[in-house]
Amino acid sequence: MADLPDSDNGDKASYAAPALEKGLDILELLAEVGEPLSTRTIAERLQRSKSEIFRMVFVLQQRGYLVREAGTDRLALSRRLFDLGIRSPSGRQLTSVVLPLMERFSEESGQAAHLVVLSRAQTVVLATTSGHLDATVTVRPGYGRPALEANSGRLILAFQPEARRRSLMRDDPAEQARLDRPEIKEALALIVTQGHQIAPSRDILAVTDIACPVIGPAGQAQAAILVPCLQRHGVTTDEKAILTALKACCHEAGLRLAYS
Incomplete structure (x- = not known):
């Protein structure tokens, strides 16, 4: 964090990264509940719109962090984080x-x-x-x-x-x-x-x-x-x-x- 600029009170300024935060929220939610969830359920639990969660889910699937449960629209964590x-x-x-x-x-x-x-x-x-x-x-x-x-x-x-x-x-x-x-x-x-x-x-x-x-x-x-x-x-x-x-x-x- 040494490359962050100082704020007016001398503390390091914080930066918002909304996309990253949404992705981490999804991963942490699925890890916590321990079972597959639909995109709609994920959006409801995180109190976000289905459209913004859908975009994040798509990217996480593409990168191999999420897998879709066979025969359903529910998503679960893959083994990628474990690996x-x-x-x-x-x-x-x-x-x-x-x-x-x-x-x-x-x-x-x-x-x-x-x-x-x-x-x-x-x-x-x-x-x-x-x-x-x-x-x-x-x-x-x-x-x-x-x-x-x-x-x-x-x-x-x-x-x-x-x-x-x-x-x-x-x-x-x-x-x-x-x-x-x-x-x-x-x-x-x-x-x-x-x-x-x-x-x-x-x-x-x-x-x-x-x-x-x-x-x-x-x-x-x-x-x-x-x-x-x-x-x-x-x-x-x-x-x-x-x-x-x-x-x-x-x-x-x-x-x-x-x-x-």
């Missing part, structure tokens, strides 16, 4: 360091694995590996859930100082308030004591999540690696062996982050 986030220096570093270790883990164990971070009080899958078992659980990069409703989200939050924990949840005040509930505090404290999380999936039936933190140089969890173990008839999963291998993978990832 841009991954290509940021921090996202690239985390993925480039951890993904090769995850691939080695999946090759040796056969299990799928997900690299998960927190963003806007939600879990976000940055990368996945599929393993080589004939039946595993994988999700697409970008998949996410409310942090406290996901085992990986609770794990990441558990390995944070209190102030950082609240900062990570500031985009969802209702969920942030849940951090004060005794049962949540107890659950997070137990995860820290164990150093990992093994629990039934909060999203998929017949799946047990095994998750460990990737601890960065500051001693906080930068991410989690989660292994969704599918429960199958007649097949016994050695959860202890998976946990041991996963802990080693996360420990090595943390060391590499510290020296990268």
Whole structure:
């Protein structure tokens, strides 16, 4: 902002960019509601005319930020913002360091694995590996859930100082308030004591999540690696062996982050 002229009172003058603001309003609205909306609904919620929203929507579609829901006139966010986030220096570093270790883990164990971070009080899958078992659980990069409703989200939050924990949840005040509930505090404290999380999936039936933190140089969890173990008839999963291998993978990832 150093190139902005000073105003009469010595403060930096601000500039209005109406087109940019409308575009950002649309993106933020769709991110907040978490579901596709029609152009008319977007205009109503933003209290703008349908014609000016239509022009912005057209440009955002052309640039790949919005996609139209099949068979309807409703619009949703594409993966483009997510992809841009991954290509940021921090996202690239985390993925480039951890993904090769995850691939080695999946090759040796056969299990799928997900690299998960927190963003806007939600879990976000940055990368996945599929393993080589004939039946595993994988999700697409970008998949996410409310942090406290996901085992990986609770794990990441558990390995944070209190102030950082609240900062990570500031985009969802209702969920942030849940951090004060005794049962949540107890659950997070137990995860820290164990150093990992093994629990039934909060999203998929017949799946047990095994998750460990990737601890960065500051001693906080930068991410989690989660292994969704599918429960199958007649097949016994050695959860202890998976946990041991996963802990080693996360420990090595943390060391590499510290020296990268």
